[in-house]
Amino acid sequence: MAATWNDVKEGMSIPELKKNCSTQQLVLWAAGSGDFYQIHYDKDFATGTGLSNIIVHGALKNAFLGQLVHDWIGNSGRIKSYGCSYRGMDYPNEDIVCKGVVTKKYEKGGEKLADLEIWTENPKGQKTTPGTATVVFK
Amino acid sequence: MPEPLITDEMRAEIGKESPPWTCEVDKTAIRMFARSVGHTDPIYYDSAAAKAAGYRDIVAPPGYLGTPVFNPNAPGRDMMRGGAQPSRPLKRILNGGTEIEYFDDICAGDVLTAKSHLAAVEEREGSIGQMLISTNKTVYTNQAGKVVAIMTGTGIRY
Numbered sequence: 001m002a003a004t005w006n007d008v009k010e011g012m013s014i015p016e017l018k019k020n021c022s023t024q025q026l027v028l029w030a031a032g033s034g035d036f037y038q039i040h041y042d043k044d045f046a047t048g049t050g051l052s053n054i055i056v057h058g059a060l061k062n063a064f065l066g067q068l069v070h071d072w073i074g075n076s077g078r079i080k081s082y083g084c085s086y087r088g089m090d091y092p093n094e095d096i097v098c099k100g101v102v103t104k105k106y107e108k109g110g111e112k113l114a115d116l117e118i119w120t121e122n123p124k125g126q127k128t129t130p131g132t133a134t135v136v137f138k
Numbered sequence: 139m140p141e142p143l144i145t146d147e148m149r150a151e152i153g154k155e156s157p158p159w160t161c162e163v164d165k166t167a168i169r170m171f172a173r174s175v176g177h178t179d180p181i182y183y184d185s186a187a188a189k190a191a192g193y194r195d196i197v198a199p200p201g202y203l204g205t206p207v208f209n210p211n212a213p214g215r216d217m218m219r220g221g222a223q224p225s226r227p228l229k230r231i232l233n234g235g236t237e238i239e240y241f242d243d244i245c246a247g248d249v250l251t252a253k254s255h256l257a258a259v260e261e262r263e264g265s266i267g268q269m270l271i272s273t274n275k276t277v278y279t280n281q282a283g284k285v286v287a288i289m290t291g292t293g294i295r296y
Binding site: 019025028029031032033034037049050057058059060062063064065066067069070071074075078079080081082083084085086131 | 167170171172173174175176177178179181191192199200201202205206229230231232233234235236237238239240243290292
């Protein structure tokens with residue numbers, strides 16, 4: 001069920017979104033996004049640049065966070081802005097858990113708004129992709 | 139202290155607008171993008187579902203700002219590597235972050251014109267050594283002349 005304005009409370013967690021990328025998903029993403037940098041699908045190339053393995057595209061984790069927020073509001077609202085920093089690398093076949101917390105609920109310029117802290121977590125519980133989002137409710 | 143990476147030529151590029159490029163927003167590309175992320179909402183796959191939800195057509199999922207029109211005969215465009223160069227060559231590139239601000243819906247059938255500029259350059263010492271951090275802003279305008287999104291991207295070279 002999509003969240004509605006009345007459901008939103010500061011400090012509330014939004015439903016988690018769990019991802020775990022196969023190498024196939026990274027190739028799908030390469031095609032879907034147009035990012036064909038080889039560190040994301042060619043292990044020899046990746047290790048040749050000093051990485052320990054293929055890494056998950058930062059922009060894919062950004063898109064996961066977009067899905068996290070979208071799946072929470074559904075058609076009750078729109079994403080006004082969102083973004084994240086790529087602080088830590090994530091690897092294929094490891095859980096990437098997307099999480100979010102509402103930090104502020106407010107009205108401004110006639111719009112019903114909520115700010116969120118959003119992030120991805122690796123299996124060690126580290127926030128590899130911290131970010132923020134603002135959503136506008138209908 | 140290592141020699142500064144940022145050159146006067148790089149600073150002079152700040153704020154200069156790139157030539158525009160075209161990004162098409164079409165159904166097949168949206169579906170491919172949505173599928174690669176793992177979206178399940180039918181507004182990203184089905185026109186009727188998108189229209190029922192109040193959109194003009196299949197919706198561009200978060201992070202998708204159209205597909206740049208590929209032309210094998212056009213010169214390459216590479217914001218990260220192109221233009222003024224740092225004081226010593228940097229081989230490696232990491233994506234530092236992405237921020238998107240939306241001003242209107244982006245739907246299948248839209249044709250966006252993108253223009254970008256270097257907004258800032260700075261250097262920092264990190265765990266991977268001396269890093270050059272560039273911030274680029276790209277403004278996306280739709281076929282009706284409306285700015286629909288601004289993307290801020292951070293690139294790290296080291």
